[in-house]
Amino acid sequence: MIVETLKPPYFAVIFSTLVTDNLKCYQETAERMEALAKQQNGFLGIESARSTIGITVSYWQNEADIITWKNNIEHTEARNLGREKWYKQYQLRICKVEREYGFKK
């Protein structure tokens, strides 16, 4: 779901992916990574959507939290599997969120 208004400044990791046809264990691993990310210090929220490409945006309090999550052993193993099997291409961008606006009916 949409992550509602947070308090800038905080950080966003935009992960844009193009997957291969070999998606064995991909879904389970993606769900496990999301559950694990939620347990990390500084985690603020996550949004995901997939059409031709997938976009997952995770939100974090500090850049240090992002680096700690990057270095998490289980996450590192999943990333290695991802590069080996699931991803044809990806781009990962680390951003500082400066302002935001929300709308809700």
Next chain:
Amino acid sequence: MIVETLKPPYFAVIFSTLVTDNLKCYQETAERMEALAKQQNGFLGIESARSTIGITVSYWQNEADIITWKNNIEHTEARNLGREKWYKQYQLRICKVEREYGFKK
């Protein structure tokens, strides 16, 4: 498609949406807005995906380019229609991209 490596710092607008059932003219307008965005100064690229929620990330050279695009008349009209008809909820985040990594097989 995935926007390949750009040169930080630049800016990202993360637009996360939840749509209503009243999507008349939504697709045409979204396509027109994408075409129009591409003609704007400072536009660097756009990525989109939709599942339960939609995520569109557009990339821009400067914050001033984002504000000029925000104030574009046709864009403003589309935004008003969006709030009136198409969007149940959205969140728009303006971010400074600080670092990025790419992977391609």
